[in-house]
Amino acid sequence: MNVTKKISLLVAILLVGIGLAACGSLDNSSMSSSTNNVTGEKNKKNTYQTTGSASGEYAGVIKNGRYVTSKSRGLTADQNGNVNNTKSFESGLQDVSKIVFSPSKYIFQEGQYLSTDTVQDWLDRKSKSNPDGLNPEDNGSKDSEKRNPIYLQALEEQDYMEKSGTSLKLKGVTIGLAMNSVDYYQKEQYGAEYETKISDADIKAKSTEIAKEVLKRLRKKSEFKNVPIVIAVYKQASNDSLTGGTFIRYTNNSGEKLAAWKNLDYKNVIYPLGNDESSPNSNDSTAFDNFKTQVESFFPNLSGITAKTRYKGDAMQGMSVTITTQFYSETEIKSFTQFASTQAEKYLPSGVNIDITIRSSDDVQSFLSRSAKEKSFSSHVFSSY
Template sequence: MRKAHIWFLVSLLLLTACTPRIEKEEEVVRETKESREHAIIPKYNLSGEHYRTILPFKPGETRGLIKSTVANRLDINELETGLMRLSQEYFNPEDYYFQEGQYLEEEEVIAWLGRKESGGENETPEGLNPPLAKGSSLKEVNESSPRYLSHILEHNFLKKNEEDKVELAGVSVALSLNSVHYYKQENGYDRQFDIPIEQIEENGKRIATEIVKRMRGMDGLKDVPIMISLFIEKPKESVVPGSYFAKTLVGQGDRSISKWETVGEEYVLFPSDYATNAYYDDATKMLNFTNDVERYFPNYVGVIGTGFYQDQQLQDLTITIPIQFYSQAEVIGFTEYLTGLIMEHFPPYISVKVYVESIGGQESLIVKEAGKEEPYVHIYQ
């Protein structure tokens, strides 16, 4: 109990240290497509890795559409947060402010997500997906012309000028691409076709080129730098999200894409055959950690880990441990034990988050930030 009490005090001190200082916000003028309005720039942001958002908050023109176009909730989260992460290379959070996309309207995006018009159902002149091919069966038709483009996500980045006005200074666009094409056969059974990665990449870049041309024809976007990124979704049933695999910056006034840059990001499930084959050392660390947990706590249910890799190097590891508890003392003892295991099994350059859960909800949280000697531990009351 004494150790747990110390950890609880540590968590309170950390929370106090991280509490933002109340300062006066900064008032600016925000010009939109329709009007000029007074807006507020918050003085405090969560960290140098986050953008400050102009207030009042302006919902994006396609707000909510992503829920009907992207099936996996994990893909939705990563599509949005990952786009912000990639944007930081071009639009520094210290100089730019965030706003949801205001230029690509919902009806427009829906039309772009359709198939190119050729007389078939759900086809439009503006469609960026290929028209249905000819064939003797639904299998042949669908697998020779899968739907590649699933969603288009837009973020805007504003900058303040000398007249205390914030104006559009950059746009980021993510193209979410299917890795699996779902369709029904003649007998009505659901079928799926795994799209070859080469086809996904080729068609993603083709679609991106066309989107840049269209955006350059819109009012307000003729001269603004546009960052385009390509995201590949995971299958609907996946327990890890998809990832970005390419990006490019279309410079101010440019109307075409000159080159692409590879984005070496990937989410990996532990335990899994893929993790063992591709990242054997990390899979072994997770296995040893899991064995130590299982050895000392009989009510243990399982350990599930998700690793985030950049250029094949593990950066962040999120671990979820569901367990059955019978007392608060057991929660405290288990959390203390886990904290020691985390410090023992995982090197200091990896950020690790551990969520301990029971049927009653979240029980404790352990966070070991990369490079930090002491973890943050919180036990929910």
């Protein structure tokens, strides 16, 4: 792989690592063309730039020389035991936003209008000391069937902006409601963990109730009074799930009354499939099994090969493969990375974004990626020095 490709790949990895919403090329962005202006305008108020964007992705906001981070990102009603929920909640919310707010027209900004204290109050239980709580009051019961569970686990704000002269103007907002499918609790401090399962019917009923209240509160704020407000419902996966949850529906609101819900047909699938599991597309399952078989037959010193995939209907949206090795030699890693690349190109589905991480139990050894529009994988082997 040539030097340019290596540099591009490393930049992409770093951007993912620090959580930027858009990870595309910065060649055409004001960030790359106006570096001198960043230094000269640090003392000016409300100067902004954008990160630039890849095709189909949002440009992000850099204000006064710094990326604008969310005021309330990562807040939850209690401890989230599945980190995959957090990741897929944030990335999936942008996918829902694209249905309403086109990346070609709007600029993405991390939530700036709901403060940390506000979101935390909303996520907490309703009580005399916290009348704004969106979760029900604690009825005192410890019985899994009789207690009032925590329904709303997290709430995320994403702002969508348009250029207005030399500034940005809020033109829409998306609110994500992460709803628990299982609520975990303890009957006594440091005691055993118990669970209350929440049915799909209850998730829909409670999310409607919460969405109505959230919309009502947002419309009282001057910033949100006259902009479209999208509210999307995310069903959290249980703590023992190998994947995150999925968005199940959304509503696009132009007024004060909650608009009709629109269903979303997303599904997460882990390959290889378990005994009682099925794939939305049997060809994808066969393709992964063939890839896995070929790789394991030539390099037997592997601890496992798995893939996390996301579907919309029966169409795969992306695949993330993890190969855990027992290699210690850097030459072995290089050879294996080259072989994995050729087998991936031969067997794995085309037309979707695919990432392949090759790692030991301790660290990442190499990384391969291919965008939906490419035929060949780009790769990088991490040296020991």
